[in-house]
Amino acid sequence: MTSKKTVERLSLYRRFLNNLDEDGVDSIYSHKLASMCSVTAAIVRRDLMSVGYYGNPKHGYQIKGLIKCIDKFFYTKTARKILLIGIGNLGRALLAYFSKGRSHLNITAAFDKDQTKTNRIICNTPAYHTSELEKVIKEKGLKTGIINVPDIEAQKVAEQLVENGITSILNFAPIRLKVPKNVFVENVDITMLLEKAVYFSKSNNKG
Amino acid sequence: MTSKKTVERLSLYRRFLNNLDEDGVDSIYSHKLASMCSVTAAIVRRDLMSVGYYGNPKHGYQIKGLIKCIDKFFYTKTARKILLIGIGNLGRALLAYFSKGRSHLNITAAFDKDQTKTNRIICNTPAYHTSELEKVIKEKGLKTGIINVPDIEAQKVAEQLVENGITSILNFAPIRLKVPKNVFVENVDITMLLEKAVYFSKSNNKG
DNA sequence: GCCTGTGAAGCTATTCACAGCT
DNA sequence: AGCTGTGAATAGCTTCACAGGC
Numbered sequence: 001m002t003s004k005k006t007v008e009r010l011s012l013y014r015r016f017l018n019n020l021d022e023d024g025v026d027s028i029y030s031h032k033l034a035s036m037c038s039v040t041a042a043i044v045r046r047d048l049m050s051v052g053y054y055g056n057p058k059h060g061y062q063i064k065g066l067i068k069c070i071d072k073f074f075y076t077k078t079a080r081k082i083l084l085i086g087i088g089n090l091g092r093a094l095l096a097y098f099s100k101g102r103s104h105l106n107i108t109a110a111f112d113k114d115q116t117k118t119n120r121i122i123c124n125t126p127a128y129h130t131s132e133l134e135k136v137i138k139e140k141g142l143k144t145g146i147i148n149v150p151d152i153e154a155q156k157v158a159e160q161l162v163e164n165g166i167t168s169i170l171n172f173a174p175i176r177l178k179v180p181k182n183v184f185v186e187n188v189d190i191t192m193l194l195e196k197a198v199y200f201s202k203s204n205n206k207g
Numbered sequence: 208m209t210s211k212k213t214v215e216r217l218s219l220y221r222r223f224l225n226n227l228d229e230d231g232v233d234s235i236y237s238h239k240l241a242s243m244c245s246v247t248a249a250i251v252r253r254d255l256m257s258v259g260y261y262g263n264p265k266h267g268y269q270i271k272g273l274i275k276c277i278d279k280f281f282y283t284k285t286a287r288k289i290l291l292i293g294i295g296n297l298g299r300a301l302l303a304y305f306s307k308g309r310s311h312l313n314i315t316a317a318f319d320k321d322q323t324k325t326n327r328i329i330c331n332t333p334a335y336h337t338s339e340l341e342k343v344i345k346e347k348g349l350k351t352g353i354i355n356v357p358d359i360e361a362q363k364v365a366e367q368l369v370e371n372g373i374t375s376i377l378n379f380a381p382i383r384l385k386v387p388k389n390v391f392v393e394n395v396d397i398t399m400l401l402e403k404a405v406y407f408s409k410s411n412n413k414g
Numbered sequence: 415g416c417c418t419g420t421g422a423a424g425c426t427a428t429t430c431a432c433a434g435c436t
Numbered sequence: 437a438g439c440t441g442t443g444a445a446t447a448g449c450t451t452c453a454c455a456g457g458c
Contacts, residue, residue, distance in 0.1 A: 005427070013403040015381065026290040029439070038383035042429060045440065057435055057439035079403050089300035094397070096296045102381075103398050105405065143408040146401070166345070168408030170401055174222065174309075176245035184407035186400055190301070191310050193393055194353070194377055196211070198312065199286050200391035201350040201375030212449075236417070249451060252419065264417035265458050 002073075006047050012037050013047070014070045015103075021063050080203035081108040081140055083166075085157055087117045087127060087147030090172060094146060099123035107146070109136050113153075130160075137164045145167045151175045158185075209280075213254045219244050219278045220254070222310075228270050237271060243401035256314045267322075288315040288347055290373075292364055293355030294324045294334060297379060306330035314353070316343050319362075337367075344371045351375045 002010075016036045020028060030048075031041040048054075048061065055061035055071040082098075084091055084107050091110065098107045112118055113130040117128045120127055128136055136142070149157050154173035161169065170185040171177055174192070177185055209217075223243045227235060237255075238248040255261075255268065260276040261270035289305075290293070291298055291314050298317065305314045319325055320337040327334055335343055352373045356364050361380035370377065375391040378384055381399070384392050 003427075007403050008399055009407055011399040012383075012396070015398070031439090036383065037393065038385075040429070041440095042442095043427090046428085046442085049441065055440060055443095060439070074402065074406055076405065076408070076410065082401065082405065089303045090297075093296035093300040097397065099400075105398065105401055137390040144315070144401075144405050161233075166406045166408075170404045175218055175241065178245075182409065184404060185405050188395065188397070188400060188414050189219070190304065190311065190395070192215055193395060194289065194305075194351075195281065195310070195375045196214050197375045197391060197393050198221070198283065198289065198351050199281055201283070201373075203283065203350065204387065210448075238417090247451070248418095249420095250449090253450085256419065262418060262458075264419095264456085267417070 002050055004013070006050055009037065009039060009043070009047050010051065010070050010073060013044070014067060014074075017063050017067050017070070021067060025063060027059040027062050030055070032060070035072075080104060080144075081106055082144045082146060083107070083109045083111065083137065083142045083161075084125075084146040084148060085111040085130070085133075085139075086150075086172075087112040087114075087122065088148060091146075091148040092122065094148070095123040095125050099125060108140055108142065111136075133160055134164050137161075137166065142166065144170070146170045146172070147177075148172050173206050213257055216244065216246060216250070216254050217258065217277050217280060219279075220251070221274060224270050224274050224277070228274060232270060234266040234269050237262070239267070287311060287351075288313055288349050289351045289353060290314070290316045290318065290344065290347075290349045290368075291353040291355060292318040292340075292368070293330075293357075293360075293379075294319040294321075294329065295355060298353075298355040299329065301355070302330040304330050306332060313348055315347055315349065318343075335414070340367055341371050344368075344373065349373065351377070353377045353379070354384075355379050 021111060030044040033162060034041045034044045051069055051073045051132050053066050053168060082105060084094060087110055095107055097107055107125050108123060110125050110127040111130050111133060115129060118127045118129045142144055143166060145161045147154055147157055147169055151173045155177060158177040158179055162183055171185055171187050174189055179185055220240060237251040241248040241251045258276055258280045260273050289312060291301060294317055302314055302317060305312055314332050316336040317329060317332050318337050318340060322336060325334045325336045350373060352368045354361055354364055356378055358380045361382050362384060365376060365384040365386055369386055369390055378392055378394050381396055386392055
């Protein structure tokens, strides 16, 4: 019932709020948080309404309370444990990125069909051969997967993940996966994003 | 006047159309293309209308003609040359990804403030020290930049890019950049995307 | 019969604007 | 005076639904 966009922004708010909290700030106005996140004050107020957090006109929103509220919103009974499949350049970069404990998110298992990349620890993450998918997903109770395999393999891999109980996928392969409609897919299509950026660049020099 | 969403989808359509063209297919119906791209047929028809390409009820859309039309839509007098700043794990992965000639997009220059990473060729892309930004941007006429530096440096880097004439940014740093409103920014906030994926994962086992 | 092109309707998300509070 | 919470208005996007063509 909370919209996808609101969920995205709540994640963003929390990150900035955590930074502010670390800096000892204890309250913030909607317009200030909005500016940090490049959104409008009205959107911030509506989003916070939607998670049931209320501020006051005097000091705005209490940061610690708000963080706790957003944490609760994101809290899930399922472990936040994530798998990654496809240990290529981008896969490795993601493993490195998340192993740094940048967030409470954890990539718990990596997979690849190339034996030379598996049976080892990469950036604190154990790397398994794809044949162990079922076993490891069951054992660790994984629900979210990051797909990083080449486009020709992506659909097959997605099906394997879904068969084994994965219900949410972050897909970096440049295709659109066909999955049952109860499975969530978020595509990160870098070529498309870059093409868009080029399209919206302006050719005229300044001055 | 063409919406951001339509631009995104046009990029996607073109990619699939190119594959079909290589496979010798010469026409396609809106519902077929829609299915490949996980959108509806009505959206495809509207998008193609918006670039002025017309199909016919008998065979749908001619693939070669449509590709040409989308190419024209994306064609820009500015070179499609792109810079990347921040040669970390993700930066390197992007360089590798685009050096493979996956698309007509080209990362023409990479930058880092760490001297040990510069003055060399990485994945066919010359790597310069950040101090050469102005010179290289001018020389090559770059208009689009990919930011891959740590969050604390990202705002400063964005300002440097904008000062030197970059008008469009693909930002991988987990902050929201403050730039003049005529500069296009697309954020790729991986932590946020992953948090969203986890949020939308479902805890219940099947059966 | 099944397709395209498209006006009109329907939805979703954002912004406006203001009452109420401190 | 300047903030929050929120109904109402607006904008933007998608789907409906159907006339017209092969």
